[in-house]
Amino acid sequence: MHDRSPPRRQKTSQVPASEAAITRKAPARSKxxxxxxxxxxxxxxxxxxxxxxxxxxxxxxxxxxxxxxxxxxxxxxxxxxxxxxxPTLAIIVRIAKGLNVSMSALMGAEPDAAQVAVIRKANRLAFKDPETGFERHNLSPSHLDNDLEFLLHRIPPGESSGELPPYKVPTEKYLVVHEGELTVQTGDANYVLGTGDSFYFDVREPYRFINAGRIPCAYYLVIRRRRV
Structure with missing residues (x-):
């Protein structure tokens, strides 16, 4: 029997769009x-x-x-x-939407029609929000005829992605929490996920990813854009 029970759903008030960043001391560096x-x-x-x-x-x-x-x-x-x-993550997502391109394409992903592709860790396309430390790592090659993206997100304790807008085309997201605790806020509902939990949602309204815990959160995310 498969467990089809939904993740915990908590009705909560909206998290403010301008969340205060946690001050963290950067490691010492030489000049x-x-x-x-x-x-x-x-x-x-x-x-x-x-x-x-x-x-x-x-x-x-x-x-x-x-x-x-x-x-x-x-x-x-x-x-x-x-x-x-x-730009912050929320701004760069809006920029990509305004240009009608994926964020990966905006970050410099090149179409790759090869049947086999190896992406070394050191060569990943990555983005780090300068204000929150939110990290987005692109784990998949960018194919001309492929509507899927495979990503790794990392969120520091007490931070979030900020509010992200829905897409211009029907889009689904599938994720699994690799480390820590993640809250997915979509509409007026929060879904709290622990390590190992997975989640799916059809992106139809603004949403955000939140790490309300005390340790870093990491999760794998698959984005599927449906053709219209």
Missing amino acids: GQARTTRAGDDALIVELGSRVKRLRTQAGLTLEEFAAQSGVSRAMLSKVERGEKS
């Missing part, structure tokens, strides 16, 4: 290490900004039209495109 790390981060921010601007131009969108489609202010989009601002 040389700090400069090298900063230079690498700056280069990634500039590269992302250039890609956003290129995709917007290819789509024939003005900044005003882009702002309307993405729900991100024109001023913020302009800073991102110039490489002056590292």
Whole structure:
């Protein structure tokens, strides 16, 4: 017999969109290490900004039209495109939605039609929210004719993804908690999941992933976009 009992559902009030980040002391680095790390981060921010601007131009969108489609202010989009601002997860998801591309494509994933693909850990496409420390690691190759994505998310204690918007196309998400405790908030309901629990939802309204625990949370996520 399969256990089809649903995960615990808790009716709770909405978590504020602007959650306060937990202050954590960064490990000590030498001045040389700090400069090298900063230079690498700056280069990634500039590269992302250039890609956003290129995709917007290819789509024939003005900044005003882009702002309307993405729900991100024109001023913020302009800073991102110039490489002056590292966007949070919530903002970059909205940018991808406004450009009608996946977040993986926005981060630089290239189509790969090979029958076999190996993605080394050191070569994963990864994104880290500069404010919350939320991490998104792309574990799957980007195929031209494939509507699936396989991801690893990590959330520090007390942090969340922020509110994420629904997609333009019908989208399903399947996840399994690898470590810690995860709360999935969709609509006005919270679903609390422990290590080893799995969860499915059809993304039809804004949602967020929350780590309300005291230890880091990690979970694997499969995204399926249904063709219309």
